[in-house]
Amino acid sequence: MLTATPFSYEVQCSRCPLRTCEVFQPATDDELASISTLKAGELRTGPASTVLQEGIPSDQLFTLLEGWAFRYKSLDDGRRQITSFALPGDFLGIQGSMQGEMDHSVETLTPAVLCSFPRKRVWELFQKAPSLAFDITWLSARHESMLNEHLLSLGRRNAVECAAYYLLHLYLRADDVGLVTEGKVRFPFTQDHLADALGLSLVHTNKTLKRLSERGLVQWEHGWCFIPDVAALADIAKFDLEQPRTRPLL
Structure with missing residues (x-):
């Protein structure tokens, strides 16, 4: 409530x-x-x-x-x-x-x-x-574009690619608004939330995060996420780092 x-x-x-x-x-x-x-x-x-x-x-x-x-x-x-x-x-x-x-x-x-x-x-x-009306239309279109990318992940990226894409997506968005400090961001969600976003079971999500950690691509401990090499994770995720991220604010 x-x-x-x-x-x-x-x-x-x-x-x-x-x-x-x-x-x-x-x-x-x-x-x-x-x-x-x-x-x-x-x-x-x-x-x-x-x-x-x-x-x-x-x-x-x-x-x-x-x-x-x-x-x-x-x-x-x-x-x-x-x-x-x-x-x-x-x-x-x-x-x-x-x-x-x-x-x-x-x-x-x-x-x-x-x-x-x-x-x-x-x-x-x-x-x-x-x-401002155009900004609202732009924000709606941008959200649809993000959902399209998410749908592509759910349907065609494998579990590692899907998790890599989603974590990098959130990391960069957090960086845009000043939430990344010394390369780390505090993610306030649990693996249960992430599983519900990725369409995976909790067990599969946990194993996927361990695979990313073992490859040195993502460190996520006690809520803090660190991505040592953004370009390497982007390569795994097939993430376009050159896409513009500027947007309106209402």
Whole structure:
């Protein structure tokens, strides 16, 4: 269940700490003013909080300001597929229907702060701020592209390639938002989460991570992940390190 304090408004969009990250495209003064007008405030949650729930409508869209979360879909018997992990700067809720029930759930992995935007007011962006409307379209298209790559991993990469791709993908995204320190990032998810993302059993996931560790490609201990040679892991994963990663921030 959602564990959160009421909306507060403590972070001005013009002073958003994420805007210092080079991965995010700069916004004009007019764009920042439009985002500020649309923003309802910040939602602060604990870990294991359900922010969006499959089958239930949501009045809000969110930008993850602090913390980690994950998107997932579930079967009636409780089995789930994690479709992606969310890091600071990710826009949540646009991946489902703009009206009606959510077609996926979002749960936090850590304490989190989320900037909230009323879903019904998004149309204002298309009317008054076409550049921001384009950004929303771009973010939706980018998320679909990421899902396509993930589907390729699930269907055609072997277990080692699949795990290598996913870990490198998360490592680079964490680096983009300043979460990598001295080559290490703290992954707040467990091997169970990773197994649900990779579509593997927990035992197979554990064996796959050991194979990567034995080859000196990944070190993951006590939640800390270190990739000694990014290029070598990218070669195993068939990961394109040259692909652009800059993106809008709402």
